[in-house]
Amino acid sequence: MTRLSAITPSGHAHIGNHLGAVRRWACEGRPGDLYFVSDLHAMTVSYNPARLRALSRELLAVLVAAGIDADQVFVQSDLVRELGALSWVLECACSFGEAARMTQFKQKSDSQGMVRLGLLTYPVLMAADILLSGADEVPVGEDQTQHVELARSLARRFNTTYGEVFTVPTAVTPPTAARVMDLSDPGRKMSKSTQDAAGTVFVLDDPDLIRRKIRRAVTDGEARLEYRPDEQPGLANLLEILAACLGKSPREAAAAYRSYGEVKNAAAEAVIEELRPIRTRAMDLLRDPAELDRVRAHGAARATERGAHRLAAALRLSGVG
Ligand code: ATP
Ligand code: MG
DSSP: OOBEEEEOOSSOOBHHHIIIIIHHHHHHOOTTOEEEEOTTGGGGSOOOHHHHHHHHHHHHHHHHHTTOOGGGEEEGGGGHHHHHHHHHHHHTTSOHHHHHTOHHHHHHHHTOSSOOHHHHHHHHHHHHHHHHHTOSEEEOOGGGHHHHHHHHHHHHHHHHHTOSOOOOOEEEOOSOOOOOBOSSOTTSBOOTTOSOGGGOOBTTOOHHHHHHHHHTOOOOSOOOOSOOTTTOHHHHHHHHHHHHHHTSOHHHHHHTOSSHHHHHHHHHHHHHHHHHHHHHHHHHHHTOHHHHHHHHHHHHHHHHHHHHHHHHHHHHHHTOO
16 A cells, blocks of 8 residues: 655645644655655746745655655655656646646636646646556545546556556545634635735744734634634634644633633644644754755655656557657
């Protein structure tokens, strides 16, 4: 069983990424699983190259600092030759209609000035990520299940047309993890790519900034101190964050406090303690570029090694290479 998960360097990692994804990868992951920083995916919309490079290093440091084994992490572009080659093979097994049908493409292309061809073809690159790794399970949210379906179709089509090479992956929906909402707007998911950072607690924020952001979190008009997500989404979000950090349920967390102020203070301190060791280790790595380069090169070599035979077989059976 191999699982593959990724995080895109579209911004700094936040507490939602940590509680909803990275923390689980570090503690529930199995030795064969792979985690990567999907920097090539960040190029499908307008971006700044220097920022992309810095964010990719930062996310790699955060993944390793969170406790993911160095054998299991890599930066996607370190495999750009392998992934580029496999993407081409898969593009030639994918119909235009299949790619154009992707809901995410339709949604994202509506909001872009120049629609990059890469935005259309990136689900094929994602198929290459999955099929090169040999992953059989891909944990994804709703928005990505269609892309995993495409990877399944391409794997099956290649296997039946040219010969058995690829494991046919399955999309798995992770058991409902904490879905952390924006502190300034609890109706919106906390996101790396949000422009306004006031409602986003980043993994590398210092403790004082975390306290300030949580103290300013939007709460609700009502004074009831209960976990009622529909009626009091601002308070519910704080209780969920607090509960996830303490390993309790939000209802248990609510019962321990008498005022919003107390909940905010407790949530701030719990988040600070949850993130402290990760922030410390990540900052150490970022201050030691040679060590981070070593970790990065090691992960890239492992991931390349794991996929090499699949790429070689796919090229050979395609009649090229
Ligand atoms: P972007 O705004 O670029 O989409 P993002 O913050 O949504 O960034 P992703 O790279 O899309 O982050 O997702 C990385 C992982 O973090 C995924 O497993 C995703 O489910 C999880 N995740 C993202 N946002 C949250 C959140 N607010 N709460 C819980 N989990 C989250
Ligand atoms: Mg996202």
